Amino acid sequence: MVEQAAHVLSWHARSYRKSWRATITVAFLNPLFFLFSIGVLLGGIVDEGRADLGGLTYLEFVAPGLLAATAMQIGTNEGSFPVMAGLKWTRTYHAVVATPVRVLELFLGFFGWVALRIVVAAAIFTAVAAAVGAFRSPWAALAPLAALGCGLAFAAPIAATAGAVENSSVLTAIFRFGILPLFLFSGTFFPVSQLPAALEWAARVTPLWHGVTLCRELAGGTAELWPSLGHAGYLAAFTLAGGALAIRILQRKLLK
């Protein structure tokens, strides 16, 4: 099973060699632009007023948030249109399951590839952020893994959705009305305590808030074992439930 999934993963890697240029903005450049414009430059002004950021500078506050949000975006991008393409547009998934590869192995290979994409981007971002002094604690070294959990918690349910829906406009709507507001309001740029109470609680149930918080606590050196495991478990639950659903949907679509 692992071997077959690895063949599927290496297919994705080979395809990526043809298309990586189109992905570097979202995966690498945009997050770094945000890090410098919002974190370093805007942060310089914010820090004058000393907002209540739990003792962190604004750069220290926002960098882990951007890390988790970047992971979310990669997970969402990779989990959405590529799945729809494999099923409906280029139909390459149908080619894979006509071979000895099973749907489960197809999914695991695909998902492993998404995980690799997220973790590489997160590691690069973490290295740059560390270089500009955005992290306080050596635990920040674990932040890319926390970001991975955050990215997969989006990739899995989005993949299930992309498999289930007939029309790509549903995916576009998720980006516009789901991912963008999450990016702006789930604690990436400001503490969710700034939100009205109802919205604050809405923000706290999103996987992004858990990812942001876990990254931030690791990087700021305030992480404690049980709350951290709670965040990780929350992200894992989204990943597992979304993944199980995605596998079932792919089986239904590919093995009619």
Add this chain to the structure above:
Amino acid sequence: MSSGHEGEPRIQAAGLTKRFGDFTAVDGVDFAVVAGETFGFLGPNGAGKSSTMRMIGAVSPRSGGALRVFELDPAEAGPEIRARLGVVPQEDNLDLELTVFENLLVYGRYFGLPSSLIRERADELLAFMQLADRRQHRVEPLSGGMKRRLTIARALVNEPDLMLLDEPTTGLDPQARHAVWDRLYRLKQRGVTLVLTTHYMDEAEQLCDRLVVMDRGRIVAEGSPRDLIARHVEREVVELRFAAGTQDGAVARLAGVGDRIEELADRILIGTADGDATLAAAQDRGVEPESVLIRRSTLEDVFLSITGRTLID
């Protein structure tokens, strides 16, 4: 490339059924295919051919009946069966971003073949499929005919014991179609077992040793192309083609001429053992077609005589 011993069973189906909700796509069909033969499913769109092929390909669970492929049950041994199949689907599903060679490489890996072996086979297959000069080209801009040939090359990369070709030349221009037929004919000569679906009677006649005619989920006739023609229709057909609006009443006037009369929208077909005599008899009845044609009967006529409809609407 070999397909094992002649006559060894490849596919056995009994009462094979596929339902999608209330719709019965395949309605209890029986057939068997042995190693070394080229077997066809001939029928119009929606006859249940592709559904049958997908069940054989172990990518579609059957709703009823029995099915064995290589004497294995697809419900239990999907990966084992698929390991020995070469599948050419109705719609190409190549990776358009990759090169011709990379498509073979990626696909071959799914069969557990080492890259070095795939490389060797790819060179042979691309030469055989007349794609050697495209080896390093990206797939996307290739012509439809080249993509089809690449899909066939890809299906051969695991040296399958059975090839499943679903409408292998649908959508191709006549020249590309003949190129594909030529390659399939060579595979057949090498002893590769081919199972294909088609709604082109000339494709079925040229390639198939044996075929079943499908209509609305059922098998309505079975035999070699020659048998089917001998059994179901007369040797020749007189085609009377009429200008719009001049066909009315012609069938009534032709009563008793030839052995069998079929009326279509723009022409009347008369099945007969002697085309010239029948045409003379028809002209004696005073019908005035715009043009006439005497030809040998084809599988198209077989389908028409059994179902009352044409293969391509």
